Structures are given as C-alpha cells and as structure tokens.
Amino acid sequence: EAQVTQNPRYLITVTGKKLTVTCSQNMNHEYMSWYRQDPGLGLRQIYYSMNVEVTDKGDVPEGYKVSRKEKRNFPLILESPSPNQTSLYFCASSLTNSPLHFGNGTRLTVT
Amino acid sequence: SQQGEEDPQALSIQEGENATMNCSYKTSINNLQWYRQNSGRGLVHLILIRSNEREKHSGRLRVTLDTSKKSSSLLITASRAADTASYFCASQETSGSRLTFGEGTQLTVNP
Numbered sequence: 220e221a222q223v224t225q226n227p228r229y230l231i232t233v234t235g236k237k238l239t240v241t242c243s244q245n246m247n248h249e250y251m252s253w254y255r256q257d258p259g260l261g262l263r264q265i266y267y268s269m270n271v272e273v274t275d276k277g278d279v280p281e282g283y284k285v286s287r288k289e290k291r292n293f294p295l296i297l298e299s300p301s302p303n304q305t306s307l308y309f310c311a312s313s314l315t316n317s318p319l320h321f322g323n324g325t326r327l328t329v330t
Numbered sequence: 331s332q333q334g335e336e337d338p339q340a341l342s343i344q345e346g347e348n349a350t351m352n353c354s355y356k357t358s359i360n361n362l363q364w365y366r367q368n369s370g371r372g373l374v375h376l377i378l379i380r381s382n383e384r385e386k387h388s389g390r391l392r393v394t395l396d397t398s399k400k401s402s403s404l405l406i407t408a409s410r411a412a413d414t415a416s417y418f419c420a421s422q423e424t425s426g427s428r429l430t431f432g433e434g435t436q437l438t439v440n441p
C-alpha cells in the first residue's frame with residue numbers, strides 16, 4: 220500500500236533531550252516536507268527536500284534539522300527540544316509539482 | 331511567511347446545503363490545491379487546479395481560480411454530515427516546489 224509512515228504517533232519528552240521523528244515513503248517520491256500544525260496558525264513548513272541530499276528551509280526551520288540521505292527517508296531532528304516545539308507534526312511527500320501525500324502525524328509534547 | 335488566507339474560518343450549514351470556502355494567496359503560482367483534514371489526522375488531497383485553468387470539477391466539488399485576484403474558491407454541493415472537516419488551500423509557487431498552506435476553514439454540516 221502506498222503510504223507515508225511517521226513514527227512515533229505520540230511523543231512526550233523533556234526540554235533539551237534530543238529526539239528524532241522518522242518519516243518514510245514507499246512511492247519513490249522526489250519531494251518530501253515537514254510541517255507543524257498549531258491552532259490558529261494552520262500548517263507551517265519546517266523544511267523540505269526536492270531530492271536526495273537536497274534540503275531547504277521552510278517558514279519555521281529554527282530548532283529543527285533534517286537529512287535526506289536516501290530517497291525514501293526524511294527524518295526530523297530536534298537537537299534540544301523546547302516547550303514551544305510542542306505541536307502536531309506532519310510529514311508529506313509527492314512527485315514534483317504534484318499533490319502531497321501526508322503521514323498520520325506525530326503529536327509531540329515537550330515539558 | 332504563511333501566504334494563504336482562507337475565509338470563513340468556520341462555517342456551519344445544514345445537510346443538503348452548499349458550502350463555499352475562499353482562499354487568497356500572494357505570489358505567482360504553478361497550481362493551487364485543496365485538502366481536507368479530519369480532526370487530528372493527516373491531510374487528504376481533494377483537487378488541484380493549474381494556473382492556466384479557471385474552473386475544475388470533481389464529483390460534488392467545484393474549484394475556481396482567479397489568478398488576477400490571486401484567489402480561489404471551493405464549493406461543496408449538496409453537503410453531507412460526512413463532509414464535516416477542516417479544508418485547506420495550498421498554493422505551489424512558480425519559483426520552486428514549495429507548497430504553502432492557508433489557515434483552513436472548519437466546516438460543520440449538521441444532519
């Protein structure tokens with residue numbers, strides 16, 4: 220089944236403890252992206268990647284890192300999480316200039 | 331910065347009525363897309379309209395695009411309770427593959 224898989228679905232952590240949210244797609248998509256969704260702010264793009272080894276900042280990249288070493292994987296790394304990074308995170312992928320396929324989301328709480 | 335703006339923020343209608351949601355964007359676009367999100371879940375693509383198209387239909391959905399006004403509208407005809415969800419527009423910039431989302435319209439269809 221064609222899908223975007225994010226893990227974990229829920230994560231509670233403490234300030235400063237490094238974490239990684241994984242994202243994998245099995246559709247051979249070139250484009251992958253991370254968004255965070257907060258009430259009243261819609262979806263804001265964190266980072267995106269147009270292909271392997273190519274990543275670019277979105278609208279809110281501060282405090283986040285990504286890597287794209289393989290086409291199928293696009294992990295989101297929070298080196299030192301802070302409470303303002305508590306949010307609902309979505310990974311998405313697509314062929315170039317085509318609709319996005321979204322994962323089911325990761326709800327992160329940083330205390 | 332978030333370039334999409336949608337109105338209304340919330341819309342409540344009766345089953346069988348039509349629902350219209352509007353979206354505005356700021357930059358030149360390659361295409362504009364509409365997505366649906368059920369509470370807390372990943373977004374699902376509904377329809378894509380290219381910059382050289384003015385209107386597109388898919389089932390009970392009708393999308394229009396006015397590039398001179400940098401605006402789009404989504405019409406859902408003969409609404410059903412199952413249409414209750416949040417609806418987001420997303421504009422794909424011509425300068426790259428970035429897809430920027432609006433803040434969404436929460437649609438409630440009352441049975």
